[in-house]
Amino acid sequence: MPKTITPRPRTATVLDGPLDSLGGLLREWLPRQRWFAGKDRPVTELSVLSVTELFPGCLHLLVHASHVPVPTPGGTPPPGDCYQLLLGLRPHLAPRLERAFIGRAVDGPLAGLAVYDALHDPRSAHLLLERLRHPGTAGPLRFEADPAARVPGGLPPRLLDAEQSNSSIVYGDAYILKLFRRIQPGVNPDLEVPAALAALGCARVPAPVAWFTTADPRPATLGVLQPFLPDATDGWSLALGALAAGDDFTAEARALGRAMAEVHLALAEAFPPAGPGENGRTAEAMRARLDAAAHAVPGLLPFVPGLRAAFAALATCDTGPPAQRVHGDLHLGQVLRAGRDWFVIDFEGEPSRPLAERRTPQSPVRDVAGMLRSFDYAARQRRPWRPEWARRCREAFCAGYAARAGWDPRKKHALLRAHETDRAVYEVLYEARHRPDWLPVPMAAIKRLAVWGG
Ligand SMILES: Nc1ncnc2c1ncn2[C@@H]1O[C@H](COP(=O)(O)OP(=O)(O)O)[C@@H](O)[C@H]1O
Numbered sequence: 526m527p528k529t530i531t532p533r534p535r536t537a538t539v540l541d542g543p544l545d546s547l548g549g550l551l552r553e554w555l556p557r558q559r560w561f562a563g564k565d566r567p568v569t570e571l572s573v574l575s576v577t578e579l580f581p582g583c584l585h586l587l588v589h590a591s592h593v594p595v596p597t598p599g600g601t602p603p604p605g606d607c608y609q610l611l612l613g614l615r616p617h618l619a620p621r622l623e624r625a626f627i628g629r630a631v632d633g634p635l636a637g638l639a640v641y642d643a644l645h646d647p648r649s650a651h652l653l654l655e656r657l658r659h660p661g662t663a664g665p666l667r668f669e670a671d672p673a674a675r676v677p678g679g680l681p682p683r684l685l686d687a688e689q690s691n692s693s694i695v696y697g698d699a700y701i702l703k704l705f706r707r708i709q710p711g712v713n714p715d716l717e718v719p720a721a722l723a724a725l726g727c728a729r730v731p732a733p734v735a736w737f738t739t740a741d742p743r744p745a746t747l748g749v750l751q752p753f754l755p756d757a758t759d760g761w762s763l764a765l766g767a768l769a770a771g772d773d774f775t776a777e778a779r780a781l782g783r784a785m786a787e788v789h790l791a792l793a794e795a796f797p798p799a800g801p802g803e804n805g806r807t808a809e810a811m812r813a814r815l816d817a818a819a820h821a822v823p824g825l826l827p828f829v830p831g832l833r834a835a836f837a838a839l840a841t842c843d844t845g846p847p848a849q850r851v852h853g854d855l856h857l858g859q860v861l862r863a864g865r866d867w868f869v870i871d872f873e874g875e876p877s878r879p880l881a882e883r884r885t886p887q888s889p890v891r892d893v894a895g896m897l898r899s900f901d902y903a904a905r906q907r908r909p910w911r912p913e914w915a916r917r918c919r920e921a922f923c924a925g926y927a928a929r930a931g932w933d934p935r936k937k938h939a940l941l942r943a944h945e946t947d948r949a950v951y952e953v954l955y956e957a958r959h960r961p962d963w964l965p966v967p968m969a970a971i972k973r974l975a976v977w978g979g
């Protein structure tokens with residue numbers, strides 16, 4: 526069950542006084558944000574866990590959104606999540622900031638001020654970069670940097686407008702800062718993993734140059750700055766482009782498989798595997814996730830027996846590559862091609878899983894399955910669907926992977942089927958929560974995977 530930062534009396538490090546009016550404003554605004562994870566559960570309470578004046582007119586907040594606990598077969602999920610916010614405060618809002626407007630505080634120390642999402646404000650974005658360029662602290666926040674990195678000042682910021690789980694600001698097409706929105710205590714793998722791979726000299730992953738953390742109410746990673754690949758295109762856009770043009774994508778898929786195998790080899794070196802993977806325990810966890818998903822999305826129920834068969838087959842299979850640190854949420858949107866090279870980003874893992882679980886060694890087949898599912902997603906974006914295109918890409922990706930990894934995912938049929946099934950179950954839940962129109966895409970895979978041999 527995900528550990529969350531749970532409410533306790535707020536710590537107003539700079540600004541003191543009741544912030545109740547802020548809670549009222551955020552309660553309306555928060556659930557409308559793309560990155561808000563609790564869209565399917567009403568917010569029952571919003572409490573401010575910590576507030577720090579980052580610079581005049583800009584507050585850094587950690588807030589806890591509580592939900593009515595919904596019991597599920599896998600146990601009762603945590604009653605809420607912690608989110609990171611940067612709030613701007615001004616008497617009047619310039620027209621260009623109108624879309625960032627949250628509301629006007631009516632009482633307390635902020636009475637009369639317009640409150641807005643400060644990430645849209647170039648001044649706040651600039652000052653945030655200045656903080657990262659000059660390591661130090663601000664209340665419980667600590668800003669750190671790679672001593673070898675020389676990030677220039679004055680780079681113009683632009684907030685990315687992508688459909689994201691977090692929020693990112695690009696500075697002068699030279700750096701990108703990712704602010705994690707949903708905060709769990711502990712080291713975020715999206716800082717830990719790229720830093721460890723960079724230390725090994727693995728060039729397939731942009732290396733962190735600066736980051737910031739909090740100590741309050743519990744230690745957690747808040748944001749990471751890394752080099753921006755200005756001429757890069759993500760794999761999802763490339764795949765859709767190829768489909769639209771009727772182009773073959775197998776050469777790209779093969780190169781991507783090879784690149785991913787290299788990243789896995791580097792991960793195994795950076796985080797030596799502790800021991801063999803336990804298929805029985807993995808299968809049991811997959812079964813529990815399926816039951817919880819079927820509870821939340823009843824459309825899954827008719828397929829549960831067939832899907833369970835895939836997990837049962839995994840439990841009895843005793844071969845497979847050793848468990849190791851993996852990407853954890855691999856799909857075409859997480860790979861960027863610049864020139865002829867593929868790069869891998871976003872090592873956070875599946876955002877809804879507990880941080881400790883995401884940092885646990887797992888089968889590399891999990892990532893392979895994530896990418897195979899992604900080819901299927903791409904092939905279903907426009908009619909007529911192109912299952913043959915996806916099949917060829919899947920083959921090519923596995924062939925490229927096998928050539929570099931020394932083992933072939935296609936020869937691990939039971940493992941691959943179980944991981945693909947687990948991934949499709951996750952996708953059903955993800956789409957039901959975030960993009961109900963997309964639900965038919967993973968449901969088509971569910972129907973296929975529920976049939977033995979699918
Ligand atoms: N180093 C980078 N260079 C170029 N673009 C990047 C880089 N890192 C991220 N991006 C772009 O930002 C988008 C969101 O980044 P990502 O880490 O996946 O965020 P999230 O966790 O919010 O989904 C990516 O899809 C990609 O287009």
Ligand SMILES: O=P(O)(O)O[C@H]1O[C@H](CO)[C@@H](O[C@H]2O[C@H](CO)[C@@H](O)[C@H](O)[C@H]2O)[C@H](O)[C@H]1O
Nearest residue numbers: 689690854856857858875876898899902952955
């Ligand atoms: O926000 P993240 O990139 O960390 O990942 C989440 O969102 C993804 C969608 O943006 C979602 O991926 C699913 O949709 C993709 C197409 O948009 C597809 O390529 C993936 O295969 C599919 O899983 C991902 O699951 C979710 O964690």
